[in-house]
Amino acid sequence: MSTIIITGGAGFIGSHVVRRFVQNHPESRIINLDALTYAGNLENLLDVQDAPNYQFERVDIRDASAVEASFAKYQPDAIIHLAAESHVDRSITDPMAFVQTNVLGTMNLLNAARNIWSGQMEGKRFYHISTDEVFGALGAEGYFTEETAYSPNSPYSASKASSDHFVRAYHETYGLPIVISNCSNNYGPNHFPEKLIPLMIHNILEGKSLPVYGDGKYTRDWLYVEDHASAIEAVYLQGQIGETYCIGGWNEWKNIDLVRLLCDLMDSKLGHSQGTSQKLITFVKDRPGHDLRYAIDASRIHQELGWKPAETFETGLAKTIDWYLSNEAWLHSVTSGAYQAYYEKQYASA
Ligand code: NAD
Ligand code: TYD
Secondary structure (H helix, E strand, O other): OEEEEEEOOOOHHHHHHHHHHHHHOOOEEEEEEEOOOOOOOHHHHOOOOOOOOEEEEEOOOOOHHHHHHHHHHHOOOEEEEOOOOOOHHHHHHOHHHHHHHHHHHHHHHHHHHHHHOOOOOOOOEEEEEEEHHHHOOEOOOOOEOOOOOOOOOOHHHHHHHHHHHHHHHHHHHHOOOEEEEEEOEEEOOOOOOOOHHHHHHHHHHHOOOEEEEOOOOOEEEEEEHHHHHHHHHHHHHHOOOOOEEEEOOOOEEEHHHHHHHHHHHHHHHHOOOOOOHHHHEEEEOOOOOOOOEOOEOOHHHHHHHOOOOOOOHHHHHHHHHHHHHHOHHHHHHHOOOHHHHHHHHHOOOO
């Protein structure tokens, strides 16, 4: 039986990846290593928590000896590394937290993998999950590809870029069998409501203002989270060692158009007259260093690994909204306490 350690498995994307691997790979033991920060929630995994091939271990990847101990205990054949501080706005107020988890935490995992696989790298795999934000901002034209030079603009993307570089360097220098993927913005169930789509759904439900940064013309490429999980499975199973893969949804939206669409969809679902939620839209001060546009050319993963998204934006958004409407208890539990303090500080002048 092979053993796969998935880090950050209690978070948004990680929980979908854990579920997919637990269900699709009964021949593998799936170990979820997560510190359970504000963004980690074991409720995301209630449906698989008793599966015979699943185990949770609370580990902070900033703690090198805890990482070494869990690698010694589980003797993993593969690592799928998602644990990270992931929110750009938080990286602007507390950049060091991003260095500690995203850079130093990744280093601890690389060192532990190198130690445990020393002299026997054959068949092993260290899969690092990254973001398209490492490439910086696009203008109105063009796409990010695997050849695009790194040019990160936020402390978040700088920390992710740094970790990507160390992962590559451990392959070149020590022969660590790595693979990296860089994905566009995800959306879907279990998304923490500090990010654009769940924040807007939450605020529409609460009748609160919908804060759109700057002029709202910033553009993102959105991918349904389960499609990212299926891409991760494809790269895990078939990706070439030492290579990177760009993952995207071929689905670009200006923020303001997306927020208006969400308002209209929510009005229909809630039985409100059209236009009700759009009245809540408020333009607020811009994010510093705000990247104008992200867009991925995902041809390589499509052509080489046969991956493409299963959901359209229409079906993915409908599933997402339905999930939030049927899981208001989850939404309330994650938006109480510390989240309230964060929200008041972040949107103080909104
Ligand atoms: P998230 O913030 O929802 O979850 C992060 C998880 O990591 C949480 O479970 C948290 O408890 C855990 N974690 C944080 N610090 C930790 C530490 N020090 N030790 C152990 N666990 C820790 O993040 P997400 O949106 O699910 O993103 C997962 C990964 O995918 C990240 O590496 C992120 O950079 C990348 N990514 C995200 C997106 C996106 O749109 N969300 C897009 C592309 C790539
Ligand atoms: P976000 O979900 O934070 O993802 P990222 O910054 O990683 O792309 O933000 C998506 C876009 O939405 C980004 O251009 C910033 C914008 N945004 C707002 O306009 N208002 C908000 O309250 C938030 C959280 C984001």
